[in-house]
Amino acid sequence: MSHSIQQYIQGKLKQRKEENNFRSLRIVKGLIDFYSNDYLGLARNIKLRQRIELELAVNGLEYIGSTGSRLLSGNNEYAESLEKFLAEFYGSESALLINSGFDANYGLLSALPYRGDAIIYDELVHASIHDGMRSGKANSVSFAHNNLVELEERLTSSVGLKYVVVESVYSMDGDFAPLKEIAALCKKYDAGLIVDEAHATGVFGKAGRGRIAELQLEKNCVARVNTFGKAMGAHGAVILCSEDLKNFLINYCRPFIFSTALPFHSLAAIRCAHEYLQVTEERREKIFQLIALFKKQFRHNPKLSLIESSSPIQSILVAGNENVKQFAQQIQQSGLDVRPIVYPTVAKGKERIRICLHSFNTEEEVIKLATVINSL
Numbered sequence: 001m002s003h004s005i006q007q008y009i010q011g012k013l014k015q016r017k018e019e020n021n022f023r024s025l026r027i028v029k030g031l032i033d034f035y036s037n038d039y040l041g042l043a044r045n046i047k048l049r050q051r052i053e054l055e056l057a058v059n060g061l062e063y064i065g066s067t068g069s070r071l072l073s074g075n076n077e078y079a080e081s082l083e084k085f086l087a088e089f090y091g092s093e094s095a096l097l098i099n100s101g102f103d104a105n106y107g108l109l110s111a112l113p114y115r116g117d118a119i120i121y122d123e124l125v126h127a128s129i130h131d132g133m134r135s136g137k138a139n140s141v142s143f144a145h146n147n148l149v150e151l152e153e154r155l156t157s158s159v160g161l162k163y164v165v166v167e168s169v170y171s172m173d174g175d176f177a178p179l180k181e182i183a184a185l186c187k188k189y190d191a192g193l194i195v196d197e198a199h200a201t202g203v204f205g206k207a208g209r210g211r212i213a214e215l216q217l218e219k220n221c222v223a224r225v226n227t228f229g230k231a232m233g234a235h236g237a238v239i240l241c242s243e244d245l246k247n248f249l250i251n252y253c254r255p256f257i258f259s260t261a262l263p264f265h266s267l268a269a270i271r272c273a274h275e276y277l278q279v280t281e282e283r284r285e286k287i288f289q290l291i292a293l294f295k296k297q298f299r300h301n302p303k304l305s306l307i308e309s310s311s312p313i314q315s316i317l318v319a320g321n322e323n324v325k326q327f328a329q330q331i332q333q334s335g336l337d338v339r340p341i342v343y344p345t346v347a348k349g350k351e352r353i354r355i356c357l358h359s360f361n362t363e364e365e366v367i368k369l370a371t372v373i374n375s376l
C-alpha cells in the first residue's frame, strides 16, 4: 500500500482513539440481551425457522443467490407475489422490495426530491436519510425534534415540491413522532410525508403493521419504509407507495437498479415472518408490560435521565463517551448486555445507554437491570 495512504488511515484511526470513539467489532456471548433489535425474538424463533425451511423446500431452491438486479436476472414470481402480499398486509397501493432499510432510505431520498425541491426532516432521523439527502439534488433543512411549530415555519418558508421526513419510532430516543399532527401539516402545505417505520414494524399496530397503520394514516404518506432486520428477525426492507412511485423508483432508485436483489431464502424469511406475526400478539403484549415495569423502577430516581418513550427502546443519558462506556461496562459485569451509544453516532452531550426490551426478557431480568442501573 502507498505509504502516504497508510499514514492517512493510521492518522484517522488515532484521532478516533484520542476522541474515545474508536469503533471495533466484538463477539459477546452468554449475557442477557438488552441491546439487539430482535424485539419479538423472531430471529431466534425455532417455529419460524422451521416454517422458513418448509417454505424453501416447498418452493424448491433453484438458486442460492438471486443472480442479479431485479431489472436483469434477479426478478422472479416469488418476489412479485411477496410485494403484492406486503402491499395488502400494510394497506398500501403498491410495494417495492429493497435490500435493506439503509438502501430504501438512501435510494428514495436521493431519487425522488429533485433540484429546487425541499426536504424538511426531523433532526434525529437516521444516517441513511442524511446520506440520501446528501447525494440527491434537493435543498434540505431540519426542524427540532418533534417540534411542530418549527416544522410549520419550515413548510411556510420552503419553495418547490415539499417533503417531510420523520421516523415513526425514533431509533435512539425510542419516542414517537406526532404523526397525526405532522400529516395534518403536510396536508395543509401540500407536502409529501415520508415515514421510516424501521422500529415500529412488527411492534406497533394490528399484527405489527406499524404506527401509520395503527393511526390509519396510510393514505397520508407518499412513502413508508418498513424494514425487516429488526422485529421481523430477517433482513431487507420494503418501500410502501403508489404504483406510480414504484415505477419511478424502478427507473431512478440507484440502490434498487445497481445491486443484486435479495436471494430467495431472504424473501422466504420475510414472507414467513409476516405470516408468523399473526400469532405474536402475546409477545407484543408482553413487551408493553415489560416497558411499564422497566419505567416504574425509576420513578424514585430523580438523578436518572431516562428519555420518555413508550417503545421497547429505552435510553438513559450519560454524557461523555468515557462515562457512558464505563456505565455500560458496569452493567455488563452483572451479566446484562447493554451498549453505550457514543458521539458521533449521537450529538455531544447526548451519549446514552440504549436499552432494548424484548418479549423474551423476563420480569426478573428487567428488575435486575433496573436495580443495577439504580445502584450506579
Ligand SMILES: Cc1ncc(COP(=O)(O)O)c(C=O)c1O
Pocket (backbone or CB within 6 Å): 100, 101, 102, 103, 105, 126, 128, 167, 170, 171, 196, 198, 199, 227, 228, 229, 236, 237
Ligand atoms: C430508523 C432506521 N432506519 C433505517 C435503518 C436501516 O435499516 P437496515 O438495518 O435494514 O439497513 C435503521 C437501522 O439501524 C434504523 O434504525
